[in-house]
Amino acid sequence: MANGTPEIQYYEHELNIRRVIEQSDLQGLDQALIICDLSSLERKLRLWQKLLPRIKPHYAVKCNDNPVLVKFLADLGAGFDCASKNELKLVLGFGVSPERIIFAHPCRPASHLKYAKEQEVVNGTVDNEFEVYKLSQHFPNSNLIVRFKSEAKKALCPLGEKYGCDAEADAPALMILSKALGLKVTGTSFHVGSGCSEMEAYDRAVEKAENIFRFGELIGHNMNLLDVGGGFPGIDDELFEEIAVAVNTSVQLRFPDERVKVIAEPGRFFVEAAYTLVCKIHAKREVRNENGRLEKLMYYLNDGIYGVFAAMFYYPEELTPVLYLDDVESRPKFKSVMWGPSCDALDKISDNWLLPNLNCGDLLGFRNMGAYTVPIASPFNGFDVPETRYFLAKRL
Template identity: 40%
Template structure:
């Protein structure tokens, strides 16, 4: 693949769509691809820090484990939430110190726990008694966060059915067991559920966490860490501002003492809008349905298994054809993914789309969350490659950032191409950090 496009530095008069056009007009370009706007990743971090200066980001690696994302976030000094040995290995390999990793999986594999002990990843979550005994045996120096069940009804994915101890009926008992076997519990963790749209959920969860902090104190613990999990909006049309307001207020009221460190594990918020997925229609047919209606059927090169996993659980993506006018006439249509699975279709219902043709490209606008990291090569269709773009100023900023504290030779993949010829420190540090 040509390096000039793989890592394109954009002048101010160019945007990401011009980069997409540049890629798709190459006659050799036949495969689907992602395009990642690194400047958007940087902006998301900047925006979070501006809105919630007290809350440090520990990016949820599971949401997007591509090199470009984790390298950029490592360069910006973020911490990471890792769920497994492999994720921990990946993050450590970037030069991120183990103290900036939280092993945020309340039910861990033995070998992963042993590995965490070996490499000094000590902060980890738990929500049950058996896990405590396991931790005592395999990682007795662990610093534990009790995960509370705090999921909100509004969340698209409620995680509480699987993880989290009830703050009322279970928390105190678990803390007593931890104390009795000499484990060090240092704080509380919760996750209100992915795609939570109820701002109050965070407020209530923080207030609940405070009560369990008090229970901990009554048992002789001094908790010093509160991890307010993930669930923050990943869609561009849902800003973070309102949630941040509720979180800041709850922290002021319940955790006014700055000696308690506050971290969060946003996934989709950090990386969803930075990615676009660009896919091509390779086949087409027109059928007549039960209502004698003509339905256009399009077959494209990405689907549930190589990129858009969430269509299997009825989550839909915003997409549009690259070249067709907005005002074009719409027809009933079904867009299929490339595999043999009939569930591999973009939407359960019939969509209304302009007339499309074989060879047309579709852009999926916000495709950075739980796409790249959840793929398999079912039927032999590979996960699309990732092109990256960044604007000139951010490129200079990252160059400067990467010189310290992360050794530049660790960043061997996609970021490398940004660094040629940009030696001067740049004043954007002021703007973002």
């Protein structure tokens, strides 16, 4: 790192993780390592622009607020979904104009609203009458985006219990209240839930949005912004293509007027595939039965559920480790338990992997670790969060 700016290493054609490991002094590094492929973000943006050309992506900063990633996306021209004053500061610090930001949190502290007002970040979400009154007091010239509830039947992380008003009963009431207070409602938003795999969910939500638009226009609001939220997959491009078709079809059917600006709040979509976590086995234990027969092997890694694996609490997806060893397939497999480095007995990564007999110092890789990982990692028990190294494909 020079002058506080992380070094970016360049590669040709494809990033070879094993080669990076071999060229790095990882045996002397007790800290886990994140290998970040910035080019993955650029490829994702191109895919988005190809499949959803009308919808402007506003990256959800909460998903991964790494300043290097945020600046990289800012330089590519992405918009941003911020949920707090500090996220606003981060994004604005990279020269992003306020027009490229939506303050997409329906329940914001007054000091955060005052900061948004100072910085002229006028677009923000609201889903209850108390927040409307708060905006009337602290940010009356903001653009209110009414967030309504419309959840998918199949989603990894539903959000409707916490945020979103009823589209039929509450949304019209909020728009009437806003009108009475002299506030501007300029659009509506929804979130079908993270990890959505139900295509029909988008059409249901967009239909509700159309009705909200019509009511808003009827009572004199200038409705011009539709926010279709997040929930877009980060590693399944085929599923993303199906979702894109569903979203495009619904938006074009119900909002054919191109004067309506359409945005989205993808987070996982951009960053999940960009990170590979490399962990080292720093301790090992054999567990044998009363006859002395080996029952299982237990390994202790230098990262765990209080570190980057914290995402397992929120999105319990099956992890598959990559072993950077020769002749892995030909070796006999044993039931293996993976522990994190802390003293907490809950710090267990997995207890059902079949792996060859590994040794202290061996390295394991975990792909697709870029979403909701580092931002919620902590140095619990005094163990450092992983170091991050950055890579970018050479432009030929």
